[in-house]
Amino acid sequence: MGERFIEGWIFLAGLLAIIVLLGIIFILLREGLPIFTHTPPWEFLFGTRWYPVSDPPTFGIAPFFVATLMITLISTIIAVPVGVACAAYLSEVAPPKVSETVKPVIEILAGIPSVMMGFIGLALLSPFVQSLFHLNTGLCGLTAAIMLSLMSLPIIVSVSEDALHAVPKEFKEASYALGATKWETIWHVCIPSALSGIAAAVMLGVGRAIGETMTVLMVAGGALAVPVSPTDPMTTMTSAIASGIGNAVRGGLQYQALFAIGLILFILTLAVNIIAERVLERQKRKFPR
């Protein structure tokens, strides 16, 4: 009796997650799709003018799309080498005591609220970026990308450390037996063997960076131009939604347009997550623990 009750309960919990997901997809489609009767999808995606409160309003999200891609790309470029190097150190070089303390600490970094990261970016990083690159303002895509790289670092370190850890001991011992140094072993044996796991870590980090809102809203500057350089102020898709949803009347054009951005964002993160899942699956099959 008790067993069956628990089983049913767990089943319901699992079902609930799926219902919620389907519900979200349904709402995004229902609220977002009607905008395409006002602005054709082509114009919506590639239009460069976003004036939702003007009369008549224009909705073109190209500036946000480019900004999201640019900031995500830069944050990944910064976070991946640092993250993988950190993972390699923790897994292969550091004495067990050090890695046992450092890894949880890095994971705590993932728990810092994004509004605090935004505040740090605003108060400390943006003046620094401004003076370093002689910019007009430190509120720009680069500042946001650096903050985001700090935020995706814990995921990248943690997941790639797990992947490196799973590389069978025999591989490394064989490498050492052939006279390879520690560095050669890490670079030529450990990292290639764990590559799919590291790739999954990177994709998870990318997913985090695409979806992050508060930090970007606070430090990216919020200009509506299509950014050409990382040091331009810009607005990402997430911050466009956050800064516009408050004054959008339910069912109005701006409301629909923001939901359509949400839909595109959802498809983007879903794609990234599916790829990460696939790659991680392959890693698990390679070295079953």
Add this chain to the structure above:
Amino acid sequence: MFQFIKKWLLPLVLILVLAFVFAGCSTNSTPTATTPTTTTPTTTAPALSGSFKIIGSNTVTPLSSVWAENFMKANPKVGIAVSGPGSGVGIAALIDSTTDICQSSRLITQSEIDQAKAKGVNPYEIKVATDALSVVVNLANPVSELTIAQLSAIYTNKITNWKEIGGNDAPIVVISRDTNSGTHVFFKEHVVQMAGLPTADKTLEYGNKVLMLPSTEEGVSQAASNPNAIFYAGLGYVNDTVKTIAVKKTANDPAVKPSVTTALDGTYPISRPLLYYTNAAPTGIIKAYIDYCLSPEGQQVVLEAGFVPLAK
């Protein structure tokens, strides 16, 4: 990472559950507070009780907060929640009936009135104070006066260097509030599009290099720290970390600094009413609260908060 999560999952879930339980308690207690206290009938003057929400303008928030605090001090059974995400947010909330009072730094538009009527809401407008919309720059900036046409050119990215308007040879960092803000909309109509001037042009929009920031405080602090920044804010947000610009209506008019006096006598060209909107004429505690705001003591608060009281 996943082991880490596993270890902490149980305590975390417990904490969340507790948090929800407490949140549930507090929301449950609100309706009981709104019902009149029937158990203890008071024979003396009936004490006001209940709670309501004020949502809207970031500009009006400091003022509403002080009013709400004073009113709650005088009527301990009244609870007022004030939040200031922007006038547009407040008006949207009024239309969707998710707020009792909407505070706004711009007039409601005809299309918003239509949307409200379609949902059975009748916006009722009450003017509660006046604001001189101030243009601020960094303290080190030598520029001290601008015409509305020059401001418009700056905000449409036609003038991009301070030397074009008598300043240093440095690019202008143009800062604005985002579209949630009533100040954003008011400034667009009255400065960017120059409403009421011979040069008025309804097709002008903010330039796409303008930084749109989510709060007035952030804009003021950017203007305080960036020597090339320009920003606009309600008089209540102006402090001595920034310099206010004297504004000329046209090149032939005198330059006027924003202040209580110049807004009251009408010489400052960009002053505006601060408004409350309710669904139909207010009644009960909301009426009592608004009566307090409009009373002499309430208007004294306006002056102390850095805004301009209503003309008598």
